[in-house]
C-alpha cells in the first residue's frame with residue numbers, strides 16, 4: 001500500500017521499525033525507534049506515523065482564535081522556527097498561525113493534556129505558556145534545568161507538591177486524534193474532499209484578513225486627526 005504526503009514528491013510506504021533500528025523523522029527531526037513510519041527508501045525520507053497523519057489544520061485550545069495550519073517548512077527568512085511549546089528550534093513540519101506567529105512542532109501540538117509520571121503519585125496537567133516574566137525561576141523535577149513559564153510544562157495541580165517538568169521530560173507520548181475536527185482531513189490517507197476547505201484555503205483566508213487589518217490601520221493613520 002502506498003501513500004502520498006504533501007511534503008514529499010514520491011509515494012511513501014508504511015514500514016514497521018524493527019528493534020534496534022533507528023530512523024530520523026523528516027517532519028520533526030526526532031528519532032523513530034518504534035512503531036510504524038512512512039518511508040521513501042529512495043530518498044531516505046521518513047515520517048513518524050503521527051507526523052505523516054497530522055491534520056492540515058487543527059483547532060488548538062492553546063490558540064483558540066485561529067486554526068493552526070500545518071506547514072512543510074517555516075515561512076521565516078531564517079528557515080527555522082522557535083516552538084512556542086518546548087522552546088526548541090524546528091526546521092521542518094510545524095503547526096503555525098501566520099497572523100500571531102505561533103509555531104509548534106507536530107509532536108508538541110499533540111501532547112496529551114494530562115500524563116502520569118513514575119516519579120510522582122499524582123497526575124500532571126499540561127500548562128500552556130504565559131507572558132508573565134515576574135514569576136520566580138522554577139526547575140524541572142526530572143532534568144533540574146530551568147522551566148520557563150513562557151513555554152509549556154506539565155504541572156501537578158496540588159500546590160504543596162510544587163512539582164513541574166518540561167513537556168519533553170514528562171512524556172514522549174503524542175495523541176494525534178485529540179484535536180481532530182468532525183471531518184478528518186488526513187493528507188496521507190485520502191485526497192482532500194472537494195467540499196472541505198484545504199489548508200491553502202484557510203491560509204489564503206487568513207492572509208486576506210491580515211491584509212485587510214493592515215489596510216484599515218493605514219487608513220486610520222491617514223485620516224487620524226493630527227496630534228498636538
Ligand SMILES: [Zn+2]
Pocket residue numbers: 025026027028029030047048051
Ligand atoms: Zn516526527
Ligand SMILES: [Zn+2]
Pocket residue numbers: 008009010040041042043044045
Ligand atoms: Zn522520495
Ligand SMILES: [Zn+2]
Pocket residue numbers: 083084085086087088104105108
Ligand atoms: Zn516543540
Ligand SMILES: [Zn+2]
Pocket residue numbers: 063065066097098099100101102
Ligand atoms: Zn493566531
Ligand SMILES: [Zn+2]
Pocket residue numbers: 140141142143144145165166169
Ligand atoms: Zn526537564
Ligand SMILES: [Zn+2]
Pocket residue numbers: 120121122156157158161163
Ligand atoms: Zn502532586
